[in-house]
Amino acid sequence: MSDFIVSIGLEVHVQLKTKTKMFCSCAADSQSPPNTNICPVCTGQPGVLPVKNEEAVLLGIRAGLALNCKIEKFSVFERKNYFYPDLPKAYQISQCELPLATGGFVEVNDRKVRLTRAHLEEDAGKLLHFIGSEPVDGSLVDLNRCGTPLLEIVSEPDIDSPQLAFDYLKTLRRIMRYAGVSDCDMEEGSLRCDCNISIRRSEDEPLGVKAEIKNMNSFKELKDASAYEIERQKKLVEGGGQVIQETRLWNSSKGKTFSMRSKEEAADYRYFPDPDLKPVYVSAGMLTKEKEALPSLPLEMKKKFLSRGLSEYQADILTDEKVLADYFDEVIAGVTPDGQEEAANIVISYLLAEFDQSALSLEELKKIVPPVHICELVKLRKEGKINKQVLKTIFPKMVKDGASPRDLAGDVDIVSDESAIIKLAEEAVKANTSSWEDYKSGKEKASGRIVAHVMKESRGAADPATVMKILKRMAGKC
Amino acid sequence: MSVKENISSCIERIKRDKTNSFIEIFEKRALRKAEGIDSRLASGDRNLPLAGEPVAIKDNMVIKGEAAGCASRILEGFVSPYDAEVVTRLENAGAVIVGRTNMDEFAMGSSTETSAFGPTRNPVDMERVPGGSSGGSAAAVASGLVPYSLGSDTGGSIRQPASFCGICGMKPTYGVVSRYGLIAFASSLDQIGPFAKDMDGIEKIFNIIAGKDEKDETSREIEKLSGKKGKLVCGIPKEFSGSSPEVKEVFDKAVKKLSRDFEIIDVSLPSTEYAVSIYYIIAPSEASSNLSRFDGIRYGFRAESEDLIDGYFKTRGQGFGDEVKRRIMLGAFALSSGYYDAYYMKALKVRRLIKNEFDSAFQKADVIISPTSPRTAFKLGEITDPLSLYLQDVYTIPANMAGLPAVSIPCGKDPAGLPVGFQIMAPRARDIFLIETAKKFEAVFSNE
């Protein structure tokens, strides 16, 4: 099989986290019972007019800034005309010629995926099909989602593998969530993605004819669908065929893409500037406001954590979600430089483990286990006052009732007190006289029994290394 | 006489109407509202500048709980879930909306003959059209059924019927009256405005309905400044020269009368030559998109059909009349890929030129005057060729293209006794100044 260069471009729709819809004052909440968040405007009643939602424009600007785009001072809403029952006006208000943001890039695995543009538009409603069923035999339309604001982010065809497509989308989602512009939940539809795929034999050739793939409902489906489509195109070309420009639908149960319509059948959307809306003017004030509202982004946080001695792996995990990154950022502010890796360990191995088991959100967990408690743990560990066993014992308690580690460590009485361990060791020696003699005479292994006794009596709280140290001293070995 | 009695007798007058001005009388609602006004007046409410005044609205403005239909079959059965902004403002001022008036279907026409409810007749001569598209609103005022009515003007649809029926009609500056609740024809041109027998009446209604509305992004405030000191200069565009001999004679006489008190000069608006052509690109383009929502799915007429696509074709095929379909097709074509630049974009460029030419003309003249229509009211069925009908709006379309305020006031009659309208155009947002000027001219014309 000869090699091909793969070019993938992604069109990603993110639902902006506004209180109200793009052009009316209905709540932007598509999860409510059908047709409860609707009004004359978003149901396309005769005579209604759209009015821009300033919050959506601001979030669009912030998203554009987070994606390194140029924010256009002047952009225009246009009408994209087509008939469908989930589109009440029979046109979608979108941006075509003059989008809100242009250019930009996303850094993924040390690669730069360039962006073409990011523009604002309104979402359509949803069709619910009940064909052949009772009591409704047909399709019903829910217009709750209709008119909710979207940002469409279009990439250049810089992506050369399904894995990079996958990573790009993950990174994009992470950035959007950090920036607070969208929940980007694929299951709830606040993140949607189409991709354009083409192949060619060498860099010298122009881009091949592309196929557009729709209907991918998860990150894995994006990866699977693009992998399938690349193979399909390769086989086609190697068999002497030609890729045709078309839209294909991914069928996840069959694991294949199927042709939906060819270029010839594609709709002519008859775009033109919407005469009901004034252009979007982005003032210097709006730009400043959004620059200020933009928090540190994942890459920036990762670089910061790496500089504090964390591993790639740790930094990746800790920057996956903004709330976690912020949490850890607070933790490292409260520990000494030599404790930062330990802090990362505690957060990843204990806090996240608890989080996985719990029904709480990270925000809620943060209220129970504030970052300062992690700092205390790190300090106790550094001071040798608690060991791993104690950590394991007390962490669930910290999560259970929000107790501070210092208090919990006090409960497990022997922990910090070496004299307590000496006392336990002396008792253990008395209870295991033959082992003690063996040990003293040079059988190192014989210490196991005595250490086990101490551990048992201390309910696991004693540090085995400390016990060994004490035994050695008692045996006069040091 | 109570407001209720007054409205009641107004409704009786409308019921005896022979011109077919009204599509529907809102009898129950009007009487209920009238009672409300009566009790507000009785309780000493003095904040009702239009207390009990009956007003008719064109069938393309909506009232909550009432039907509105653009005189089209496609909106059969539609009842509005909300009020148009003009309705709210009129009712807050104490006006009583008595009914909805006939019009060309979706305001596409100049004669009120394309209505699905039959043509309206001109009260001046029942064999003739009242003009259009707001023919019902004009005829209703001309025949004394109501003192005031609202129309909408996209290319002359208020001024031309005012001219044909011998009354006053005003198209305000684009955006000065909210379009919220006006069923759109061509959004960048549509403007609601009043009809009345005289300019006092126009002013009275205008003051109530004008002003910024948060629900319409394209709406704006008017400039409250009035006229200038010194002699007013009236410009006559030399390109507006295609009038019939009858209209020309009456207009020239009117200008002569004005020349005693005002300075008359020639101005030039060379690009207005293309105004009608670009109007028939821009307006149908916007209409093709605006009228797409009438698909039979949520409201209005719905044809029996096999499936979704069949439903679109049948509903729209049977629901719209020929003129509407013609314009939707024109517009869809002009916007289609491959033609957009040649038609729509080019039309917008010419529109910009027209605007600029008006701006420079207003450097020399305070107002620009012309006949409202190149001819007087024609007979029903007399003009059937769409192109000839389109040319009826040659003097009125330029003001829509430039977004200017313009009025038509009567300035005399032709030998057959048919009224001739006199159009006055003013700079954008100078609506108050326009009304003041029109009142002065009105005084001159009615002095004879």
Ligand SMILES: [Zn+2]
């Ligand atoms: Zn709404």
